[in-house]
Amino acid sequence: MPDWRNWCGSVRCRPSRIVRPSRVQEVADALEGTGRVRPVGAGHSSSALARSDHTLVDLTGLDRIVGIDRTRGVVRVEGGIAMRTLTAWLARRGLLLRHIGTSWYPTVAGATATGTHGSGVRWGSVSDGDSLRGLSLVTAAGERLDLAAEREADTATLAAARTHLGALGLIVEADLRVDEGAYLEVHHRPLDLDALFDPGLREAHEHFEGWWFPQTRRCVGVTRSVVGAPGRLRRPLPRYVRRVVGEDLPLTLAFSAIRRRPARAPALLDRLARLAARPGTAVGRWDRMLVGPRWLRATSMELALPEHEGREALRRVAELETETSAPSLHLPVNVRWVRADRGAWMSPAAGRDTVFLDFAWWSGMPGAAAALRRIEDALYPLGARHHWGKVGFRNPVDRYPDFERWNAVRARLDPRGRFLNGFLERLLAGRPLVDGAATPSYR
Numbered sequence: 001m002p003d004w005r006n007w008c009g010s011v012r013c014r015p016s017r018i019v020r021p022s023r024v025q026e027v028a029d030a031l032e033g034t035g036r037v038r039p040v041g042a043g044h045s046s047s048a049l050a051r052s053d054h055t056l057v058d059l060t061g062l063d064r065i066v067g068i069d070r071t072r073g074v075v076r077v078e079g080g081i082a083m084r085t086l087t088a089w090l091a092r093r094g095l096l097l098r099h100i101g102t103s104w105y106p107t108v109a110g111a112t113a114t115g116t117h118g119s120g121v122r123w124g125s126v127s128d129g130d131s132l133r134g135l136s137l138v139t140a141a142g143e144r145l146d147l148a149a150e151r152e153a154d155t156a157t158l159a160a161a162r163t164h165l166g167a168l169g170l171i172v173e174a175d176l177r178v179d180e181g182a183y184l185e186v187h188h189r190p191l192d193l194d195a196l197f198d199p200g201l202r203e204a205h206e207h208f209e210g211w212w213f214p215q216t217r218r219c220v221g222v223t224r225s226v227v228g229a230p231g232r233l234r235r236p237l238p239r240y241v242r243r244v245v246g247e248d249l250p251l252t253l254a255f256s257a258i259r260r261r262p263a264r265a266p267a268l269l270d271r272l273a274r275l276a277a278r279p280g281t282a283v284g285r286w287d288r289m290l291v292g293p294r295w296l297r298a299t300s301m302e303l304a305l306p307e308h309e310g311r312e313a314l315r316r317v318a319e320l321e322t323e324t325s326a327p328s329l330h331l332p333v334n335v336r337w338v339r340a341d342r343g344a345w346m347s348p349a350a351g352r353d354t355v356f357l358d359f360a361w362w363s364g365m366p367g368a369a370a371a372l373r374r375i376e377d378a379l380y381p382l383g384a385r386h387h388w389g390k391v392g393f394r395n396p397v398d399r400y401p402d403f404e405r406w407n408a409v410r411a412r413l414d415p416r417g418r419f420l421n422g423f424l425e426r427l428l429a430g431r432p433l434v435d436g437a438a439t440p441s442y443r
């Protein structure tokens, strides 16, 4: 039985067969003579969404740009194209995407499957109706289905397909909105917890995100604004070097020190926060300033909450930390905002302005699952929904007013449940995504 490894080389599942079509025309053939099938992109999700014991269809071979329509402001791409390739291609042409996450590995179809997002109250996630203007998929019956935002008859199917969870078909092409712009100015500043949640900051900037250093009140605020071509480009270090040397390496070193001597955690985190918050500005090509790699292997649970609950949520988490004898959060908590997603029924940001809180643990840290469960328990009453591609324990379908409509579209496109796996069966049956006290295996 072959094994399928994810982006960092870990075995994620052992499907009975792996198929890798490299052209759209070959995708329907991948479904022939098979029973259950699961599509996979870059395997960047740490939830069990993309796992399969049956046939796994790896769609990363569909990685072409199909065409660009500058008048409509739309780029058509194949579903398996990596964000890294697409963002660089667009930036070279003076175009940008506003609704994306900050990792360069995910594929476009994988990102839309889970409602992948960045941070900026003017924009929704990549699945938002303004962002994802059309999709083409191959259904369970092997037929091609083209959906367009401009066609009224497609509205409901598209609202289901925009955050598809890999359950509606194999996404072969997608239309994404693009805007003019090539450069971003990025500014870091120190903030305290109350200032981080001041609406003025996030409303004044194109992108604004924050990092809270647990066991302290210190935060770092990062603003990003689209700027014209700078006269003289103050070239920042390449994104890879900045992330690895400037962020991942100090965090890994500090984290190792904290693991050895937990009592020193508050002092170390305080020092890290001061280092990270040194004010600074850099200008560069937008793709290099926004998306990048991650060297630090972390397991994370990201919860989407109504925007107004963000401050209260972090207060509850800080309280939890003081209640437990060994404080457990060591990596900075990422705080991001997006405006309500429209026309994407299963997006974690569907129908409400949202704050995302991302709690990350260094992979391999003992006790991580128990700590994540405690946080989930504390924040669930505030209306939390999970990021579909990250850790989650409870069944979240009661959080989605349009879940039944989504499931009806799913059942229409896949009546025999060929695209289901264990994760989706649990979801549809209303069972917890992870049983009882079980520790989920993420990487």
Ligand SMILES: Cc1cc2nc3c(=O)[nH]c(=O)nc-3n(C[C@H](O)[C@H](O)[C@H](O)COP(=O)(O)OP(=O)(O)OC[C@H]3O[C@@H](n4cnc5c(N)ncnc54)[C@H](O)[C@@H]3O)c2cc1C
Residues within 6 Å of the ligand: 038, 039, 040, 041, 042, 043, 044, 045, 046, 049, 050, 059, 079, 080, 100, 101, 102, 103, 105, 106, 107, 108, 109, 110, 111, 112, 113, 114, 115, 116, 117, 118, 165, 166, 167, 169, 170, 171, 172, 294, 387, 388, 389, 390
């Ligand atoms: C280091 C790191 C950084 C991250 N940063 C962010 C971030 O900034 N913002 C954010 O919101 N998320 C972030 N994520 C989460 C990530 O963006 C999502 O998990 C995303 O879904 C991964 O895309 P993928 O191509 O790897 O999809 P996979 O993990 O391979 O699959 C995800 C889902 O998509 C389905 N799928 C994939 N391709 C297709 C296809 N062609 N047709 C149909 N279904 C398909 C799969 O079946 C599965 O259900 C991050 C994750 C990591 C590990």
